[in-house]
Amino acid sequence: MIMKTLPLLALNLCFTVLSFAQQGTLEVNVKKINTLDGIIYVAVYTEDNFLMQPILSSNTKMLDKTATAIFKNLDFGTYAIAAYQDVNANDKLDRDEYGRPTEPWVLSGSQASMMPNWIDSKIEFKSEGQKMDLEL
Numbered sequence: 049m050i051m052k053t054l055p056l057l058a059l060n061l062c063f064t065v066l067s068f069a070q071q072g073t074l075e076v077n078v079k080k081i082n083t084l085d086g087i088i089y090v091a092v093y094t095e096d097n098f099l100m101q102p103i104l105s106s107n108t109k110m111l112d113k114t115a116t117a118i119f120k121n122l123d124f125g126t127y128a129i130a131a132y133q134d135v136n137a138n139d140k141l142d143r144d145e146y147g148r149p150t151e152p153w154v155l156s157g158s159q160a161s162m163m164p165n166w167i168d169s170k171i172e173f174k175s176e177g178q179k180m181d182l183e184l
Contacts, residue, residue, distance in 0.1 A: 070124045072176035078131045080183040081113040082152065086135040090117035093128045098166045102130075128169035129156040131182050152184040 078088050088110060091102035106117035117131075132141045132153035142150045157169040171180065 071121050072124060072173070072178065074119045074122050074173050075177070075179040076117045076119070076129055076131070077179065077181045078115040078117070078154070078184060079113070079181055081110050081115065081133060082184070083133075083135065084110050084113065086133055086137045086151075088115035088117075088131060088133050089141075090115075090129065090131045092119060092122070093130065095126070095128075095166050095170070098128055098169070099130065099164060122173060124174050125172075126170050127156075127173055128166060129171065129180065129182065130154070130169075131184070133184060154182045154184050156180065156182060 074092075076090050078090065081088070087107050090106050090108070092104040093099060093102050097103065104119050104122065106119065108115045108117050115131075130153065132149065133151055134140070135151050136142065141153060144150050155164055155169045156171045
């Protein structure tokens, strides 16, 4: 009985250790920036907090109309990535009287619909060093 149990326990331990090690670095490159004014903000969302409170965020300066945000130790999983350019550097995404953004912004995913939604915005983060490009 013990001889059969030990290999199963060892195998179970291996799977447990591997499940905790499922993290990596996600690099997000924001491209096609029209002006070098302001700062680029990049945020990572889960379905539960989509476009409300990001689980991670970064602000970065632009170089040659490109900005890069790096998120380390991010658990593999499903996320939505949002980025916007705070052109006037007031630390917020400015909006018009109807709530529409007046500064450049972008969401990950296919964005087939007019209204931002989780289904169209989600991406799979599943490998160490994964990179993604967003175009403003």
